[in-house]
Structure formats: C-alpha cells, structure tokens
Amino acid sequence: xxxxxxxxxxxxxxxxxxxxxxxxxxxxxxxxxxxxxxxxxxxxxxxxxxxxxxxxxxxxxxxxxxxxxxxxxxxxxxxxxxxxxxxxxxxxxxxxxxxxxxxxxxxxxxxxxxxxxxxxxxxxxxxxxxxxxxxxxxxxxxxxxxxxxxxxxxxxxxxxxxxxxxxxxxxxxxxxxxxxxxxxxxxxxxxxxxxxxxxxxxxxxxxxxxxxxxxxxxxxxxxxxxxxxxxxxxxxxxxxxxxxxxx
Amino acid sequence: xxxxxxxxxxxxxxxxxxxxxxxxxxxxxxxxxxxxxxxxxxxxxxxxxxxxxxxxxxxxxxxxxxxxxxxxxxxxxxxxxxxxxxxxxxxxxxxxxxxxxxxxxxxxxxxxxxxxxxxxxxxxxxxxxxxxxxxxxxxxxxxxxxxxxxxxxxxxxxxxxxxxxxxxxxxxxxxxxxxxxxxxxxxxxxxxxxxxxxxxxxxxxxxxxxxxxxxxxxxxxxxxxxxxxxxxxxxxxxxxxxxxxxxxxxxxxxxxxxxxxxxxxxxxxxxxxxxxxxxxxxxxxxxxxxxxxxxxxxxxxxxxxxxxxxxxxxxxxxxxxxxxxxxxxxxxxxxxxxxxxxxxxxxxxxxxxxxxxxxxxxxxxxxxxxxxxxxxxxxxxxxxxxxxxxxxxxxxxxxxxxxxxxxxxxxxxxxxxxxxxxxxxxxxxxxxxxx
Numbered sequence: 001x002x003x004x005x006x007x008x009x010x011x012x013x014x015x016x017x018x019x020x021x022x023x024x025x026x027x028x029x030x031x032x033x034x035x036x037x038x039x040x041x042x043x044x045x046x047x048x049x050x051x052x053x054x055x056x057x058x059x060x061x062x063x064x065x066x067x068x069x070x071x072x073x074x075x076x077x078x079x080x081x082x083x084x085x086x087x088x089x090x091x092x093x094x095x096x097x098x099x100x101x102x103x104x105x106x107x108x109x110x111x112x113x114x115x116x117x118x119x120x121x122x123x124x125x126x127x128x129x130x131x132x133x134x135x136x137x138x139x140x141x142x143x144x145x146x147x148x149x150x151x152x153x154x155x156x157x158x159x160x161x162x163x164x165x166x167x168x169x170x171x172x173x174x175x176x177x178x179x180x181x182x183x184x185x186x187x188x189x190x191x192x193x194x195x196x197x198x199x200x201x202x203x204x205x206x207x208x209x210x211x212x213x214x215x216x217x218x219x220x221x222x223x224x225x226x227x228x229x230x231x232x233x234x235x236x237x238x239x240x241x242x243x244x245x246x247x
Numbered sequence: 248x249x250x251x252x253x254x255x256x257x258x259x260x261x262x263x264x265x266x267x268x269x270x271x272x273x274x275x276x277x278x279x280x281x282x283x284x285x286x287x288x289x290x291x292x293x294x295x296x297x298x299x300x301x302x303x304x305x306x307x308x309x310x311x312x313x314x315x316x317x318x319x320x321x322x323x324x325x326x327x328x329x330x331x332x333x334x335x336x337x338x339x340x341x342x343x344x345x346x347x348x349x350x351x352x353x354x355x356x357x358x359x360x361x362x363x364x365x366x367x368x369x370x371x372x373x374x375x376x377x378x379x380x381x382x383x384x385x386x387x388x389x390x391x392x393x394x395x396x397x398x399x400x401x402x403x404x405x406x407x408x409x410x411x412x413x414x415x416x417x418x419x420x421x422x423x424x425x426x427x428x429x430x431x432x433x434x435x436x437x438x439x440x441x442x443x444x445x446x447x448x449x450x451x452x453x454x455x456x457x458x459x460x461x462x463x464x465x466x467x468x469x470x471x472x473x474x475x476x477x478x479x480x481x482x483x484x485x486x487x488x489x490x491x492x493x494x495x496x497x498x499x500x501x502x503x504x505x506x507x508x509x510x511x512x513x514x515x516x517x518x519x520x521x522x523x524x525x526x527x528x529x530x531x532x533x534x535x536x537x538x539x540x541x542x543x544x545x546x547x548x549x550x551x552x553x554x555x556x557x558x559x560x561x562x563x564x565x566x567x568x569x570x571x572x573x574x575x576x577x578x579x580x581x582x583x584x585x586x587x588x589x590x591x592x593x594x595x596x597x598x599x600x601x602x603x604x605x606x607x608x609x610x611x612x613x614x615x616x617x618x619x620x621x622x623x624x625x626x627x628x629x630x631x632x633x634x635x636x637x638x639x640x641x642x643x644x645x646x647x648x649x650x651x652x653x654x655x656x657x658x659x660x661x662x663x664x665x666x667x668x669x670x671x672x673x674x675x676x677x678x679x680x681x682x
Binding site: 050082105106 | 628629630631633634635636637638639640641642644648649651652653655656
C-alpha cells in the first residue's frame with residue numbers, strides 16, 4: 001500500500017525529514033508518535049503534496065505509483081486522504097457544494113458516475129447521522145463557525161464520503177473532548193477492513209485507546225527511531241519520549 | 248451569422264480619430280437623427296454637441312479620469328452605425344421572461360417581446376420631453392454630452408403610480424464585425440409606489456473594436472422600487488463607457504448591481520441622488536478582469552435628504568495583466584442628518600502583473616451621520632487551495648470556487664432571484680475560462 005524509503009525533505013532550507021523508512025501494508029493501521037517538532041506534520045504534508053516542501057531524497061510509493069510525482073488532487077483520486085490537524089475554513093463555499101464537488105471529482109477519477117444533488121444529499125445525511133453531526137452543517141460555509149470538534153468531525157465526514165484506501169490522520173485528536181474523540185475514532189474504525197489502511201499521527205497515546213493500531217512508530221528528529229506493537233504506545237505514555245531515546 | 252437585408256454601405260468609412268471624428272459624424276448625421284423636428288430635442292442635441300466640442304474626451308489630467316486612459320478610444324477611428332440588419336442573430340439565452348433587444352443602438356421589434364412594458368425611444372420621443380436630460384448633466388461629463396448629441400434609440404420605460412413592471416431584460420447587442428460607435432439612451436421613470444426589475448445587458452458579438460456608450464436616466468418616485476442589474480459582457484475588443492443617473496424620492500429605492508465581465512476597456516459611472524427622506528440606494532458591483540482588460544467602477548452618491556441609507560460593496564478580481572479601478576464618492580449634504588452610509592471595496596489579485604486603484608471619498612457636511620468605508624486587497628489563500636485539492640478538487644476548480652466565494656457577498660445583496668441568477672451565471676466558471 002504505502003512504502004516510504006529514505007525520504008528526506010527540507011522546509012526553507014532546513015532539513016526536517018532525515019531519512020524516513022516506513023511501510024504500511026494494506027488493511028493495517030499504523031500510528032506515528034513523536035514529540036513536537038519531530039517532523040510529524042511535515043511527513044503528512046509531504047505525502048499529500050503540499051507546496052513549500054522540498055523533497056531532497058528517497059521515495060514514497062502508493063500502490064506502486066510514485067506518490068511524490070503526483071499533484072495533490074491526483075493523490076486524492078488515487079485514494080489518499082489527509083485529515084488536517086487544523087482544518088481550513090472556506091468562507092462563502094457551502095459545505096454541501098464542497099463535499100459534492102470533491103466526491104464527484106474523485107468518482108470521475110475512478111470512472112464512476114457522478115452523483116446528482118439528491119443522491120449526494122441522501123448519502124451525506126446518512127454519513128452525518130453516524131457522526132452525530134447536525135444537518136445544518138451542510139448549509140454552512142466549509143468549517144466556518146465550526147467548533148474545534150465540529151471541524152474534526154467534518155474531516156471524518158469527508159473521509160467517510162470520499163472513501164479513501166489510505167487515510168493520514170494528522171493529530172486529529174488535538175482539541176477534542178472525550179466524546180468527540182470517541183465519535184472520530186468510531187468513524188475511523190468503521191472504515192477498517194482489508195482494503196483500508198491508515199497512518200494515525202498523534203502526540204498522545206489517548207487516541208490509540210480508541211483506534212488500536214497494528215504498529216506504532218516513534219518519530220524523533222526526522223527519523224523513525226523505534227517501531228513496535230500497540231504496547232509501544234503505552235510505554236511512551238508511561239516513560240515519555242526520553243525513554244525511547246535512551247532505549 | 249445570417250444577416251440579411253439592406254446594409255447601408257455609404258457610411259462605412261472610418262472617421263478620423265478623437266473628438267474631431269465624432270463631431271464630424273455629428274455634423275454629417277444631424278439632419279437624420281430621430282426627433283429633429285422636435286424643437287426642444289434639436290436644441291438639446293445642439294447644446295450637447297457644443298458641450299462636447301468644448302470639453303473633448305477626458306484625459307488623465309482630469310482628476311476623475313486619473314486611472315482610466317481613453318487612448319484606445321481616442322487614437323482610433325470609428326465607423327457608421329447606420330446599417331439596418333434584419334434576420335436572425337446569435338443572441339445569449341434570455342435572462343428574464345420578457346426581453347427587449349437593441350442591436351447597434353437600434354430597437355429590434357422582431358427580437359423583442361411586445362408584452363414588455365418598454366417602448367423604443369426613437370418612435371416615442373414626444374413622450375420623453377421632460378425626462379430626457381432631466382438628470383443627465385452634459386456640462387462636465389463629455390461622454391454624456393456626446394450621447395445626448397448622437398443617440399439614435401433606446402428604451403423608454405414609464406410606469407404609472409403603483410404599476411408593477413415585473414422583470415424585464417434590456418439586451419443591447421453590438422456586432423463587432425465593424426468598428427461602430429453607438430450611444431444608446433435609456434429612460435426609466437417609476438411613478439409613486441411602482442416596481443421594476445431591469446436586467447440591463449450589454450453584449451458583444453465578435454472580437455473586433457467598437458464603442459458602446461449608453462446613458463441611462465432613472466426617475467424613482469416616492470416609495471417606488473427599482474432593481475437595476477447590469478451585465479457588461481461586451482466583446483473582447485469592445486470599449487464600454489456607460490453613465491447612469493438616478494434620482495430617488497422619499498422612501499424609494501434604487502437597488503443596483505454592476506457586473507463588469509467583458510470589454511477591453513470599461514468604465515461605468517453612476518450618479519445617484521437620494522432626494523427625499525428614507526430614500527435608499529444600493530450600488531453594489533463586481534469586476535472580473537482577465538489579461539489585457541481594464542475595468543473602472545466610478546460612483547457619485549449624494550445624500551441630499553435626511554434618514555437615507557446607502558450600501559455599496561464592490562469586489563474586483565484581477566488576473567493576468569489587468570487593471571481595475573474603484574472610485575466611490577459619497578457626499579452628505581448638511582440637510583442629510585442621520586445618513587447611514589456603508590461602502591466597502593475589495594480586490595483579489597490573482598497575478599502580480601495586475602493593478603487595482605481604489606479611491607474612496609467621503610465628503611460630509613451634516614453632523615449626525617453614520618458613514619463607514621473600507622478597502623482591502625488580497626490574494627487567494629494557498630492553504631485554502633491546497634485543502635480543496637487534497638480533497639480531489641482540481642486546482643482550477645478550487646480557485647474558481649474560491650473566487651466565486653469572494654464575489655458571493657456582493658452578488659447575494661441582489662434580492663431579486665431572476666437578476667441574481669443571471670449574475671451568478673455570468674460569474675460562474677469565469678476563472679476556468681481565463682486561466
């Protein structure tokens with residue numbers, strides 16, 4: 001599914017990723033944990049194609065395709081989804097219009113027929129109900145006036161609608177209370193299956209109580225310094241990141 | 248194009264460039280202008296020609312024209328519009344159920360809905376006395392003087408007290424296959440409590456050079472309400488120079504929206520007077536300027552009665568090497584206490600070669616007044632573009648949606664659904680066409 005080898009990247013001349021090696025097989029959920037400034041968000045942006053990051057070496061392939069050579073919208077059409085740490089507000093762009101435009105762009109890419117407004121609304125309402133989202137969120141501007149929790153739920157709604165094969169969740173737990181966290185985790189768990197993989201990026205172990213990963217990787221100073229099973233997250237919780245460095 | 252009928256070829260030679268050429272044409276056509284047997288009108292034309300002769304075309308030395316250079320107009324010759332073309336024409340889809348059509352400055356009964364509450368001016372000039380020129384000044388506005396001297400036709404809408412004129416599209420088509428210069432004159436009068444939604448559309452067919460320079464006068468009586476949606480969709484080589492005058496009596500409303508989408512060079516001037524208490528004006532607008540286009544939205548709003556609200560939101564989007572101008576003057580007379588004025592103009596620069604010049608001007612002589620104004624210039628937020636692309640939305644679509652969102656606030660102010668839909672359609676997908 002996702003294979004990263006020796007990936008190095010700079011931001012404004014400063015090397016942030018210093019050689020990442022990581023493989024997420026199909027059907028698995030992997031967690032990346034790391035302290036602030038370790039390169040977690042940079043990794044998610046590099047994988048999703050944000051401008052401003054210079055790839056200086058290594059490779060990332062997604063289902064065999066060269067991910068780094070693709071435009072962000074091509075990566076999305078190929079099945080990659082990034083849930084943003086800070087979802088962006090789009091004043092004046094209605095949430096329904098945004099979601100339908102995105103969904104139809106991806107369906108076009110897959111050669112599937114586009115959904116008309118009625119078909120889309122039916123699908124969106126169904127998914128929103130599962131995420132306990134009020135229906136009027138469809139009418140509002142994208143993320144405009146949403147609380148922190150609503151924004152994150154809107155990210156999970158987008159994921160549920162776009163149905164990616166690989167979802168990168170960039171600190172989706174930040175700013176969530178425990179109820180919202182559970183809803184978000186349920187949204188991710190509902191997608192779990194043999195054709196869905198996820199890279200859950202988080203600072204805290206808390207989220208991993210609800211989305212239990214197959215593997216946990218520790219990212220420090222631009223490198224994966226340790227990998228292990230879910231128990232590694234507990235160890236980090238108990239001993240902090242310094243315990244890993246010492247190990 | 249399947250144009251049939253007799254084309255008058257005699258006037259096809261181009262005039263010499265500049266004001267002299269237009270004056271030559273005036274002399275040559277004078278005897279043939281409609282309404283020359285009406286002494287008041289002949290005198291008015293003659294005085295207007297004199298006013299134009301005295302002023303010439305404005306240059307950038309004139310303060311009001313500092314940002315708009317008429318060189319494309321004054322350095323070229325223009326040809327006669329004295330052709331009669333019949334038969335089918337490629338027309339844009341109608342924006343309203345009832346439409347009247349003018350082609351090259353002349354009424355086309357065969358293309359117009361006879362049910363529309365519109366007469367053509369050329370055949371009803373007797374009814375225009377006291378209306379034509381009642382608002383339009385010629386002494387300091389040379390383009391208005393030129394129009395008054397040279398107009399051949401236009402729309403006459405005269406609604407009685409309480410009459411509802413419905414929604415009417417006034418379509419002016421210029422055939423840009425020859426460099427014509429046309430000066431339509433439209434007169435609109437609403438009696439007390441009358442209502443009208445007028446969708447005025449100036450549309451060019453073809454890419455050649457031409458001048459369309461309409462003048463409109465709106466007399467809005469007490470408690471009357473007019474919505475004036477203006478779609479400037481001239482051809483690529485077109486020059487559009489329009490001037491609107493409106494005078495609003497007590498409790499009346501002049502609700503306007505200007506869209507500049509076409510033309511190589513466009514300037515639309517509005518001169519609006521709130522003449523009675525609680526009269527209201529909305530002077531909203533949007534300019535969509537692509538590479539090589541110049542758009543100028545200039546407004547003069549006079550509050551000359553107490554308790555009047557005015558609202559103005561003008562948004563300009565600039566791509567390529569384009570230039571946008573916004574000049575908005577609000578004059579609050581001493582008598583106009585409790586004026587509530589709001590003016591906002593915002594520009595979105597999509598290219599580093601684009602330029603916007605913004606000049607808000609408040610002149611206030613009353614002491615109990617609430618007037619606010621603001622101006623912003625910005626670019627598209629790349630975070631927003633990336634967010635949308637990461638959801639699979641192609642880049643051009645993402646930018647287009649963000650541009651439409653920027654314009655939406657201005658378009659949303661148009662309350663009439665038909666007018667708003669016509670504007671939304673003109674705006675939709677603009678970026679994907681110019682990008």
